[in-house]
Amino acid sequence: MGTVQSFRALCDRPKNTNVRISLPAVCFVWQIAMIILFGVFIRYNPESDAHWQDYRKQNNISSNIENDFYYRYPSFQDVHVMIFVGFGFLMTFLKRYSFGAVGFNFLVAAFAIQWALLMQGWFHSLDYTDGKIKIGVENLINADFCAASCLIAYGAVLGKVSPVQLLVMTLFEVTLYAVEEYIILNLIHAKDAGGSMVIHTFGAYFGLTISWMLYRPNLDQSSRLQGSVYHSDVFAMIGTLFLWMFWPSFNSAISEHGDGQHRAAINTYLSLAASVLTAAAISSVCQKHGKLDMVHIQNSTLAGGVAVGTAAEFMLMPYGSLIVGFCCGIISTLGYVFLTPLLEKHLKIHDTCGIHNLHAMPGVLGGIVGAVTAACATDSVYSAEGLTAMFNPNGYFESVIPSKQGGLQAAGLCVALCFGVGGGIIVGFILRLPIWGDPADENCYDDETYWEVPEDEESIPPILQYNNHMRNKDLIQFQHGAAQSIDLDLD
């Protein structure tokens, strides 16, 4: 910790948040790099290439509707909405950080999907005959998944980092994600259709570790901006609802054609429904007057979707899905009430959006549920063919031994955790360098730092307009003063 401390001291210089050179430079360099790498490596796969009609004839595919596009495109679009509107608006809850929430979310995701297409392509879609990555709609979905992981991590540091920091973080996270995904899915042969482990556990622990590395002891200087206002909470519900509604598509998007996608959608639908009821119940019981807290409704209602990710395509059974959602709604809400303050106080992890409660804990739980469900798989429940199709689609093993598969799932969970924490420490060090234009403690959670914010003439009363150069404490004193003077007038 001594090294960390001295490193911190080194980094605590006056902040310069002018990103006029660094942000455009990073965007241009990376976008040009993407163009070059795409030019060298990326081509259409047989289903999106103009030779598709030839391919159909050669492979005896009866109809255009058998193109993977028609199996997966509706789910892809739902996932796309989750990434850009869902995550983006979920983070607009802060009173003066809506531009940053939805705008940086947009920027990060647009970069992540490009880099993910390359990184994931090298691992999963490389055609060894010509050394090219061949992409189709499934690659687009996987790229969106990888972006989701980056946006989860963004949730932990929301309002405390610069856009340049975010892009650097994204570059490394996508790289790590592709490696971790390859290890879990292709080397360990764990299954993770909805990404409880690969996306949520990894992304959340990565983000939390970075938040720990970037801990700001004096963040209370911007505490006046850490809450929500009425309208910002309604905006956040747009994000919540689009995530909630389309989560069945998320968990089923890359499942097996046919029953796999069908079952994953049903399981997720049920788990999410159960989460809503238990999240509301715990939210009410934890408040003195039984009032509901928007933070819990915005976040904990989604926990069921995270936790059912790995097991969504398994024969979890409808009641199993409900149980998963039931437990996660409780755990996640209790996390917001009790754990988040403890994490900040004792572990010095400040978690703006509470991703520990929404992604980390439910993700780990989802990994465990997946391991148990896989270990309990039987021939009678799955049918012999179904069991092979589920756990051994590419013939990795001679035969499927469910208990062994359960062990592989558990191993996958450990890999995700290690990559999250380990990667977070390394990338956190890089992000602490004082060159990325991060905001000073008193400018956190404030769109003014990185955005041209319109003068909000309507909602600022005239007295304040006259004095809008005053800030913070001066302002409050002035308010009290003004009110007193008027009080006197009334006498």
Place this chain on the structure above:
Amino acid sequence: MGTVQSFRALCDRPKNTNVRISLPAVCFVWQIAMIILFGVFIRYNPESDAHWQDYRKQNNISSNIENDFYYRYPSFQDVHVMIFVGFGFLMTFLKRYSFGAVGFNFLVAAFAIQWALLMQGWFHSLDYTDGKIKIGVENLINADFCAASCLIAYGAVLGKVSPVQLLVMTLFEVTLYAVEEYIILNLIHAKDAGGSMVIHTFGAYFGLTISWMLYRPNLDQSSRLQGSVYHSDVFAMIGTLFLWMFWPSFNSAISEHGDGQHRAAINTYLSLAASVLTAAAISSVCQKHGKLDMVHIQNSTLAGGVAVGTAAEFMLMPYGSLIVGFCCGIISTLGYVFLTPLLEKHLKIHDTCGIHNLHAMPGVLGGIVGAVTAACATDSVYSAEGLTAMFNPNGYFESVIPSKQGGLQAAGLCVALCFGVGGGIIVGFILRLPIWGDPADENCYDDETYWEVPEDEESIPPILQYNNHMRNKDLIQFQHGAAQSIDLDLD
């Protein structure tokens, strides 16, 4: 009426809106009951079960794309958006009830879909060989439909009930819905793809009757909160537009594969387009200066979708759809202008969202349109095979006699009306019990009652912040006083 009066007196005790025990208790008990009942009764159907590949071979199904999932899942997701974002945001128009609108909508729908899967399953999807309900994507759509019916009823009592009351109301309404649906669709053999009768007429009259049972003579005490503000009207337009755009999916979601779904989508698209023009026309002509009223644009533009529900899959013809939309846009808007005030004044039915204009009247009209269109069906228009596929898919009758089918449709409409009004009276009695934590008259339409509402520092001027313990009349007096004192200063 004497009994009702004395019962009312009994119920008019001081209100306790603390739901800290009752809300969590209801949520937990019901969610646990759901888990147990799902465990006993609900399994995957052949298209979502891991035995699907076996099933395919046995039934000679050529491809995975023939799984019902691919026919219906895109429509299901659109319906899902309508239920959670559409209905939720449509109700956010009140200035301080957006949390309640979108949050309780979420809670009610999440509970309704679970209980509906069971209730509808017993009637429609019970496999008599093993006593299990077998669910697939069509069940999810039907559960969402049932939730729609509950949310329509919520529209009538929006802002005037507690979340516990809502959940109790939903429990009973789902139960009644499943019975009513079974009678109309399976016993009477009426057709109702888009639910003009089953969903809208039933839901609306159920809600209106409950609103009548819960009539509050002194509701003007919260009249200051009954209107909208600028931003809340824009939020409500999100709901309106998602309902409007996805209504073609709603009406076609469970139609017959092929031309049935295709035609239902076209008819609904056209009917809705016509509604927009006539709603705008009547809205303008009814105002002194020809200005448009947001309430009409938010609601009456949707009436065409309601009214074309039953007949959507029939050969209504494109111009027929336009005529339905044309009439409904007019009727619904006139309802808002003239009928809603009368209903409240003379029948003591207070209808917060105006569901009588959006769902009740267009629903009844839709039932009539359906009956007429069915009665006019001919072999030449439908083809012999088409007529059988439409009106006699399961061979209920020896041959299809259109005029008889018209009568069955009319009978179905009557059943929906009777269930709505009758069920509403019974459930209304239950909801009047003084144990559900409903708000006092002066606390209606106020999120403060059941939600932790953030201090809205930005939009409250400093003078009010200093005095934010003052309420209502005191506040207004104070405002005048303050303004006067400043006026004096200006002299």
Place this chain on the structure above:
Amino acid sequence: MGTVQSFRALCDRPKNTNVRISLPAVCFVWQIAMIILFGVFIRYNPESDAHWQDYRKQNNISSNIENDFYYRYPSFQDVHVMIFVGFGFLMTFLKRYSFGAVGFNFLVAAFAIQWALLMQGWFHSLDYTDGKIKIGVENLINADFCAASCLIAYGAVLGKVSPVQLLVMTLFEVTLYAVEEYIILNLIHAKDAGGSMVIHTFGAYFGLTISWMLYRPNLDQSSRLQGSVYHSDVFAMIGTLFLWMFWPSFNSAISEHGDGQHRAAINTYLSLAASVLTAAAISSVCQKHGKLDMVHIQNSTLAGGVAVGTAAEFMLMPYGSLIVGFCCGIISTLGYVFLTPLLEKHLKIHDTCGIHNLHAMPGVLGGIVGAVTAACATDSVYSAEGLTAMFNPNGYFESVIPSKQGGLQAAGLCVALCFGVGGGIIVGFILRLPIWGDPADENCYDDETYWEVPEDEESIPPILQYNNHMRNKDLIQFQHGAAQSIDLDLD
């Protein structure tokens, strides 16, 4: 120009914005005309008609899933969201014109799609055996495309026209669109799947020309309402994101089944992602402190989707798509910074939403990209069959000569430009007639003119409520006065 000047003088009479007679009259006349014309001309096509089962047998179609509905309906719904939520909310950025933005957008689009079904039907879907237009899901998509063109034009005149003017403009624009589309696609045989030329270039130049014809030299009288406020910018991001996310569906909605739709979606996805990074980069570099401007993020991020429209289904290659997006993000953002002020100052074209930067320039670029890509097509890249399927699907030519196709594409672009500018001049003259109820210069960008606007009690401080009959300059003076008086009290 002399004639234009005297005509202008003629039109500059005191404005009467009461549309109580004209708006309902126009809506009713046109809706009734639609019903009559639909009754005479429009019927279901074989895929949406009840004879579909007969048709299937006759044409040996193996399954219901081969119905075009299942190929195109998910894309159609995405396009539908773009038209109504995407365009509607994109225009809500003005502080007091959100009702007009989203409401008139709704009205215009609902009318445009009906008239487009007829106009496009006569040109493209007329069944010469019975003189009827036969419609299916592809017609609905094309009608939505035509509505998009009208809404682009609306962007140029947003806040400066009356709803009656808008409806008249839409009537003419749809008519011109159908003719222009027929010339480009059917006579010239250019390809334009995503409508860079047919939709965007035409719509944008049509709108800009009308804005020039309706130029208001004294528009600075409503300059206080020309900006955004914090929340209106967040609402606009809803529009931006739904446009951005669903643009792949827009460009692929009417592409060829199979690889055509698949490839168009991939190309658009990539081009849009690249636009986001370059738009953000240029936005930051053009501001003194490197801050991002919401106007650029809301609009220029979409330019890549416009510019890849024509070439989306071609073998543009993934890197080609990135290059298109890269360039358009730059050009569009630079347009907002430098060109828009010049256009207004020197050419007297006031462009409220900056459609010149978002639709006109990227649209022209898209046409050029399409021409170049078509001219470079080779047998080896497309396969012989693919080349024919792409450029000669109906056997217009004996053989496909790519360089000639490139020329045809360029000719198509010229036609779109001519129709846009020429049509705009003619329709602009009509719209200058002083009978359409357009607002006075000082009432532009103000919802009060055509909407019942709720009293915004919460965000108006009490002092202003007391004085809410004061307006504009009086108000500002009063504010200063009040603040001064309080300042004195504090001394």
